Amino acid sequence: MTEDARVDDELLTIGAFAARARLSPKALRLYDRLGLLAPAQVDEASGYRYYRADQVERARLVALLRQLDMPLARIAEVVETDGPEAAGLLAAYWTDVETRLAGQRTLAEYLRGRLSGRSSEMYGKFVVETVDVPAQTVITETRHTLADELPAWIGASLGRLEAAAKECGGATAAPYVVYHAEVSMESDGPAQACVPVADEAAARKWAEAKGRAWETKVRVEPAQRLAYTRITKAQVAHPQILAAFEAVEEWMAREGLEMAGPCREIYFADWDAAGPEDAVCDVAFPVR
Incomplete structure (x- = not known):
């Protein structure tokens, strides 16, 4: 690693950290702005962001959770929690997602019936x-x-x-x-x-x-x-x-x-x- 990529034995520039986390610097700036992953240090004069190598796992986890469309507040809760409890939070969120999707699937079928002119068929089962x-x-x-x-x-x-x-x-x-x-x-x-x-x-x-x-x-x-x-x-x-x-x-x-x-x-x-x-x-x- 070049000297300009590593600030010292502990900190990485945003470019070097982004490469390790397999994320873009733009994504890391967004996570910082959203309060999900703050840099370990920000240079007061230049504004450059620096990260610790041990923040890589958190960065990757945030990125994966965002792919699940998890709300920011719940992402923060998961990444601040360790072990089985964090897994439980994710399981609870995904149960909510599946419940919502099941409801939307039923609604879509209901709307297909209405739009295709099958309303009388749907209503006929009610006395x-x-x-x-x-x-x-x-x-x-x-x-x-x-x-x-x-x-x-x-x-x-x-x-x-x-x-x-x-x-x-x-x-x-x-x-x-x-x-x-x-x-x-x-x-x-x-x-x-x-x-x-x-x-x-x-x-x-x-x-x-x-x-x-x-x-x-x-x-x-x-x-x-x-x-x-x-x-x-x-x-x-x-x-x-x-x-x-x-x-x-x-x-x-x-x-x-x-x-x-x-x-x-x-x-x-x-x-x-x-x-x-x-x-x-x-x-x-x-x-x-």
């Missing part, structure tokens, strides 16, 4: 019926949320409301979630978790105490008719559930029924105990 629901008092919790946070929020909010129902005369019907606007990765609703309860006065007292912290309210829903289709736990996943809602909308149009309120998901079964093919949810629209 749509109507049911009359009496007036009921409901305690609610409302949240603006994107699609990736929605499942966790539904579980947590319905859990809170079902526990609170004990103070409100007890739950009188299945809990449900109302969508006042679209929830997607671009639109945040809001969504409203609802639990019907027996005692309106007790419910209003409870909501007055909890309302600011939980965005809770009490309302009395009038008697109404719902058009609905029943779906399994597997079908609750996106985008299968979109096909269920669209099947109900198509049926409503054929039957000459008008939408009389926002769509909803009614969860009538024990979610944790249910298997993938067990019926757990009705997707529904109020109609007139």
Whole structure:
């Protein structure tokens, strides 16, 4: 190695280090700027960057992790961790990637069906019926949320409301979630978790105490008719559930029924105990 490539026994110029790491100096400057691999020393006068030979492994690891499209924060976490724990962080990230890809694969198949004119075939597997629901008092919790946070929020909010129902005369019907606007990765609703309860006065007292912290309210829903289709736990996943809602909308149009309120998901079964093919949810629209 030439004298200008090695500054001393410990430090390498950015060119020499880049050659060892099989990376470009441009990539190393980027890693420095992103906080993933800082030089061991920067000359104050010239601005030249110098690296230690033992930083080569980290440089190569950062480059490989970036090829997995790993977010910068997670790359930093992995490279700052040693041994099996770092491997565990990578495994957890890749599990998330595969879950996302599986969802995208299903969505792509769903969209191919729509674009190829197979919508009627997709909707045909859903049986749509109507049911009359009496007036009921409901305690609610409302949240603006994107699609990736929605499942966790539904579980947590319905859990809170079902526990609170004990103070409100007890739950009188299945809990449900109302969508006042679209929830997607671009639109945040809001969504409203609802639990019907027996005692309106007790419910209003409870909501007055909890309302600011939980965005809770009490309302009395009038008697109404719902058009609905029943779906399994597997079908609750996106985008299968979109096909269920669209099947109900198509049926409503054929039957000459008008939408009389926002769509909803009614969860009538024990979610944790249910298997993938067990019926757990009705997707529904109020109609007139």
